[in-house]
Amino acid sequence: MQKKFFLFISLLEIVMLTGCNSTTPIAYAFKKNDNSDDFVQWVPRVYKDQTYESKLTVTPSKDDEIVQTNPKFPKMKDLWWKEFNSTELNDLVETAISKNFDLQIAITRIDQAEKNANIAKSYLMPTIGIFAGETTSGPALGAGTATSLSNYNNLNVYEFGFRATYEVDLWNKLHYQRNSALELLKASKENRDVVALTLISDVVTTYFEVLSLRERILIANNNLKIANSVQQAIQTRLKSGEATELELQQQEVTIVLVENAIATLELQKQTAEDHLAILLGTSVDNINIKKDTLQGIIPPKIKLGIPSDLLCRRPDIRLIEYQLKSSNENVKAARANLLPTFSLTDEYGQASQNLTQIMSPYSLLYSFSINAFATVFDGGKLVNQLDLEKAKNRELIAQYSNTIINALRDVQDALAAIKITSIERAELEKALNKTKNLLKLSTLVYQSGAMDYVSLQVVQRDVFNSQDAEAKSRFDQLRSTVNLFKALGGGLTSKNDTCTLKNKNVVGSSQ
Known part of the structure; x- marks a missing residue:
């Protein structure tokens, strides 16, 4: 009896200590100042009520880099x-890192995975609760004991106390479930980095695309001015009988084609700017790109011999690795679920027919039970659950292999694109230098009557096409460089890189 009483006192101390923790259910339910409007921080400012303030604060550092106070934001190595x-x-x-909604969604999924991991951990701990109640029954001595209405009495029992339940993790099933949840938490962080890497690559590529389209529009407008001056020259020669109406109509067609090209480029530019605005988490009216050309933006030089070990920097590869580890733990948990389960239940408290005597020593109640349960027949549910987890595991193994192959392909494609676009740009620059003043000189020669219109029209077309192609080739080269950075998980070298370059395997090379 004394041993049980001391166990009751110990249990009471545990309950009192856990009750002081703000994370216990009762304390959490009555928690004050609980911000139920967390959703507001994701709403664009123009839709917010002035009484709400965003939890995310952005402050510029000394080197003008944005520093996020939210630790779940990606930290690019x-x-x-x-x-x-x-x-x-x-x-x-x-701006995109702090404002993009896809990235914010990925960050909130880290919170979800973290809570799931905490839930899985909690199953390893006992559940302690408080019970209290009143039971009224009649007859007092049990059903059928009253022989007459005069001796029919009600029995009132008042009781309160503490109850603790605990599942003995004899086969490590709960540990496997906890490990699976922890691996999924790591996977959610890698998923955030996948979103961040894709986001940054898209922002850089789209920015270059906007500048390229702006430059191509400037080139087209300059050629349109020259085409209009050629039209005026044809009209002058037409008056003197040195040109024909057919030449004038052909030049008008040339002007229409240039104007159509400008309209197409304008549409592409607007689409690219809209896409950039979405990436930045704002409207296109709120972005202001000052630069108009790709002039001055030089792609970094790619060194020969890129080690395949750098592929371990890719977050999508690490993501599938953690998912595979989680799946392995799920298989173990499903296998352990086939075995019997054991649970302990312990109750301590006071019970009495009279409230004034409920705290008396003889009103002490206690019970301790050990329960075992083994499934004999369930229609194959547990066995099929195990087979399902094994099938998921095989799927993830295939996905992992496919991810590695695609990663190697991405690097090879990016390296090949860099090499080819470099050659194309060099050749187009040579052609552009030769045709730089050709159109102006040809126009002057035509005005003097020393060149026929067909030759001038060919020059107009070739000059415009070469200028436009050269501008586009610079964008293609920059895009290929961005794709290589993305294929290697961001960057080529990093002092803080966790990847260990154990060998010098070369997956490709580029000049």
Whole structure:
């Protein structure tokens, strides 16, 4: 009896200590100042009520980089986009990291995975509760004991106390479930990094696309001015009989084609700007890109011999690795679920027919039970659950292999694209230098009557096409470089890289 009483006192101390913790259910239910409007921080400012303030604060550091106070925001190991030496691009990337909604969704999924992991951990701990109640029954001595209405009495019993239940993890099933949840938490962080890497790559590529389209529009407008001056020259020669009406109509067709090209480029530019605005988590009216051309933006040089070990930097590979580890734990848990389960239940408290005597020593109640349960027949549910987890595991193994192959392909494609676009740009620059003043000179020669219109029209077409192709080739080269950065998980080298370069396997090379 004394041993049981001391156990009751110990249990009471545990309950009192846990009751002081703000994370216990009762304390959490009555928790004050619980901000139920967390959703407001994701709403654009123009839709917010002035009484709400965003929890996310952004403050510029000494080197003008945006520092997030939210620790779940991605911390990029290699600021590879700064290799392009564009302050405007750096600002856009930092804005996207803090404002993009896809990234914020990925961050909230980390919170969900963290809570799931905490739930899985809690199953390893006992559940302690408080019970209290009143029971009224009649007849007092039990059913059928009253021989007459005069001796029919009600029995009132008042009781309160503490109850603890605990499942003995004899086969480590609960540990496997906890480990699975922890691996999924790690996977959710890698998923956030996948979203961040894709986001940054899209911002950089779209920014270059906007600049390229702006430059191509400038080129087309300059050629339109020249085409209009050629039209005026044809009209002058037409008056003197040196040109024909057919030449004038052909030039008008040329002007229409250039105007149509400008309209197409304008539409593409607007689409790219809209896409950039979405990436930045705002409307297109709120972004202001000052630069109009790709001039001055030089792609970083790619060194020969890129080790395949750098693929371990890719967050999508690490993501599938953690998912595979979680699946392995699920298989173990499903196998352990086939075995019997054991649970302990312990109750301590007071019970009495009279409230004034409920605290008396003889009103002490206690019970301790051990329960075992083994499934004999369930229609194959547990066995099929095990087979299901094994099938999921095989699927993840295939996905992992496929991810590795795709990663190698991405690097090879990016390296090949860099090499080809470099050659194309060099050749187009040579052609552009030869045709730089050709159109102006040809126009002057035509005005003097020393060149026929067909030759001039060919020159117009070739000059415009070469200028447009050269501008587009610079964008293609920059895009290929961005794709290589993305294929390698962000950047080529990093002092803080966790990857260990154990060998010098070369997956590709580029000049």
